Amino acid sequence: MSNVLSTGMVKQVMSLETHIAGSEDRLLDSLHIGSRNSASYITARRAVTFHPSSAASWKPQGVRLLRFNLADQSGWLDGSTLRLAFTITNTREEGALTPVVDSPASMLRRVRIVANGGAVVEDVEEYGRTYQMFSEMLPAQKRFNNVTEG
Numbered sequence: 001m002s003n004v005l006s007t008g009m010v011k012q013v014m015s016l017e018t019h020i021a022g023s024e025d026r027l028l029d030s031l032h033i034g035s036r037n038s039a040s041y042i043t044a045r046r047a048v049t050f051h052p053s054s055a056a057s058w059k060p061q062g063v064r065l066l067r068f069n070l071a072d073q074s075g076w077l078d079g080s081t082l083r084l085a086f087t088i089t090n091t092r093e094e095g096a097l098t099p100v101v102d103s104p105a106s107m108l109r110r111v112r113i114v115a116n117g118g119a120v121v122e123d124v125e126e127y128g129r130t131y132q133m134f135s136e137m138l139p140a141q142k143r144f145n146n147v148t149e150g
Contacts, residue, residue, distance in 0.1 A: 106132045
């Protein structure tokens, strides 16, 4: 056997190397966990926490308004990534709290989103019912993920 390749074989090897170098490795869509929606104009992503500006705790007979000031001069808020997190404390001595809905968001009666100090962007009067109704219509796996996240 000769250690010298024919010129035809060299061209085929070069062509294959060129093809491999120009191709992109991709996972199956079901295994791909990265962001599907991205663009070159997205330069950063930050996780931030905003605390309520109205009160620190709420009781059934006390303050019933949650107000958050989400002012940030250097970025945009992606509403699909917004999460409201809070702790529910049982003030009764008898009986445990048993959730009857997927999320505490169903406890909210009304949600208003006001931008720039006065422009009403959204005003959902029966937010809890609306949230629960949309939650019921989600596919089972997405609903399970939402419940697990909460």
